[in-house]
Amino acid sequence: MTAKFSEIEATAYDLAERQRAISIAEFFEKNRHLLGFDNKRKALLTAVKEAVDNSLDACEEARILPEIMVSLTELSEDRFQLVVEDNGPGIVKNQIPQVFARLLYGSKFHKLSQSRGQQGLGISAAILYAQLTTGKPAAITSRISPKKPAHYYELRIDVQKNAPEIIKEEEANWQKDHGTKVEMELEATYLKGMQSVDEYLKQTAIINPHATIIYTTPKAEQLVYSRASDKLPPLPKEIKPHPYGVEIGLLMRMLSSTTSRTLQSFLMGEFSRVGAETAKDICENAALLPSMKPSELGREQSEKLIGGIEKTKIISPPSDCISPIGEELIEKGLRKEIAAEFFCSTTRPPSVYRGNPFSVECGIAYGGQLAADQPVTVLRYANKVPLLYQQGACGITEAVTETNWKPYGLQQSGSSMPSGPAVIMVHMASVWVPFTSEAKEALAHYPEIMKEVKLALQECGRKLSIYVNKKHYAQRQLERANLFEAYIPEIADSLAEITGIARAPLLEKLNSTLRKEEIQAQLEVRIPEVEEEMRLPTKQDSKDNDEEGESPSKLPKKKKMEEQKKLK
Numbered sequence: 001m002t003a004k005f006s007e008i009e010a011t012a013y014d015l016a017e018r019q020r021a022i023s024i025a026e027f028f029e030k031n032r033h034l035l036g037f038d039n040k041r042k043a044l045l046t047a048v049k050e051a052v053d054n055s056l057d058a059c060e061e062a063r064i065l066p067e068i069m070v071s072l073t074e075l076s077e078d079r080f081q082l083v084v085e086d087n088g089p090g091i092v093k094n095q096i097p098q099v100f101a102r103l104l105y106g107s108k109f110h111k112l113s114q115s116r117g118q119q120g121l122g123i124s125a126a127i128l129y130a131q132l133t134t135g136k137p138a139a140i141t142s143r144i145s146p147k148k149p150a151h152y153y154e155l156r157i158d159v160q161k162n163a164p165e166i167i168k169e170e171e172a173n174w175q176k177d178h179g180t181k182v183e184m185e186l187e188a189t190y191l192k193g194m195q196s197v198d199e200y201l202k203q204t205a206i207i208n209p210h211a212t213i214i215y216t217t218p219k220a221e222q223l224v225y226s227r228a229s230d231k232l233p234p235l236p237k238e239i240k241p242h243p244y245g246v247e248i249g250l251l252m253r254m255l256s257s258t259t260s261r262t263l264q265s266f267l268m269g270e271f272s273r274v275g276a277e278t279a280k281d282i283c284e285n286a287a288l289l290p291s292m293k294p295s296e297l298g299r300e301q302s303e304k305l306i307g308g309i310e311k312t313k314i315i316s317p318p319s320d321c322i323s324p325i326g327e328e329l330i331e332k333g334l335r336k337e338i339a340a341e342f343f344c345s346t347t348r349p350p351s352v353y354r355g356n357p358f359s360v361e362c363g364i365a366y367g368g369q370l371a372a373d374q375p376v377t378v379l380r381y382a383n384k385v386p387l388l389y390q391q392g393a394c395g396i397t398e399a400v401t402e403t404n405w406k407p408y409g410l411q412q413s414g415s416s417m418p419s420g421p422a423v424i425m426v427h428m429a430s431v432w433v434p435f436t437s438e439a440k441e442a443l444a445h446y447p448e449i450m451k452e453v454k455l456a457l458q459e460c461g462r463k464l465s466i467y468v469n470k471k472h473y474a475q476r477q478l479e480r481a482n483l484f485e486a487y488i489p490e491i492a493d494s495l496a497e498i499t500g501i502a503r504a505p506l507l508e509k510l511n512s513t514l515r516k517e518e519i520q521a522q523l524e525v526r527i528p529e530v531e532e533e534m535r536l537p538t539k540q541d542s543k544d545n546d547e548e549g550e551s552p553s554k555l556p557k558k559k560k561m562e563e564q565k566k567l568k
Helices: 002-018 024-030 040-061 093-100 122-134 197-207 248-257 263-270 276-285 299-311 327-337 395-402 447-485 488-499 503-514 516-523 539-547 557-567
Strands: 067-076 079-086 138-143 150-158 163-172 179-187 212-216 222-225 342-347 351-353 356-366 377-382 385-387 422-430
Touching (some): 024 122, 040 067, 040 197, 093 122, 093 138, 122 138, 197 385, 263 276, 327 342, 342 447, 356 447, 488 503
Antiparallel strands (some): 351 356, 377 385
């Protein structure tokens, strides 16, 4: 028995000797699929996406109209060189190794404002994948001013330490006044299609109409996505967390690290939308004294404080921390890249989930050269970044399929994807986007987000139905005119015989009565203006409003008839 216990004790000591901490770089080196590098085709797209997203963020923060160059060169089978160059503000010399060769290093994780990147993983993860598959370092060139020299680095990531390893460092002769260039060699596969680099850059050009993207494909073809607007989106402001979104563990950590002397000043200083009166109400509802020292609150008092926050009515967080695209720029982006005949868009008022402000935008392109016998194309975006993978697992896709599209002019079978000549674009802007994984490919199914997406889809659907109904009416009128036109010669002959009037003027008069040219002109209108006063409530609108707790609009019968005459 003693020998048996000795063996168990030896095993315990042996296991203890083998236990050690791992760095985040080691973890993601073995679990690269979590970051979107699970196959060669997706790895190429993810590397391009991370570099382009960083460039767009940097340019917008510096209030510079982005001009981004993306180049893919096929070196051999399954090996490519990727170069992404921008005209942004550049990166300070001593920060270059940290930004590009250290995971979870960045400036966006701790601030609550809209940005494409969030965790400081993206570009360094791409460099980690590149060195893992080719063994070669990444090359970085950056310059912050024409008065300063450009700096060139060749970098690797020390995986065990999650720290940059500088292979080469020197000043470079670079012609740009400011900007950053990233070069890396990686194992990848290039294919065209809906989940390709080509599609990602096209969708990025749609959602960022203020950017110019110059793309050189592996076939040495150059595609230029010119900007459609010289107007930069407003710069989102940083805000403090909202009390409704805080959880007890985070609250206890904030209480222990704050410099505030009283609980009231802590609530006012650490949270947004909490003034002196609101802070007193929270303390009163929590049965805590406003003069208490925050550091003296234990777990039980923290639970009371959470309860007090839930009982207190606090206004929603400010919306200037997000930067929606806007209806005008959405339509400009869609018109620039999609050959359709009708475009409409809407931007919903800001809403809140878990204390985080967000706004949903929707746009629809219809008709033109779009296929009429195929399911509609859904373009999903989060903070102006295209989401190309995991469409079926995304909350946006579920909201599209759960919307009844038949009253809006599209075909749909049950709760499936609608079909018709249309492209549906949905964009969510938020200070913290709830992705389903670190790869940032699909949105979580929060009820607040799903509701806003459906309302945005319905608003655009109503605008679409006006255009579709108007077009169908004009087509029916044209069919009637064509049918009557076949009998005009016989009618003219009979009238000429009865009245004694010459046949030619009778023919001319009858043809002008048809107004066929006017009907054809209606069918050929490319981008009709959809006026709000022309909108009539449909049965689906009433149903949707009833579901959301709103009373359906009731127009007087006389007014409805007048509106229908206008529509025709």
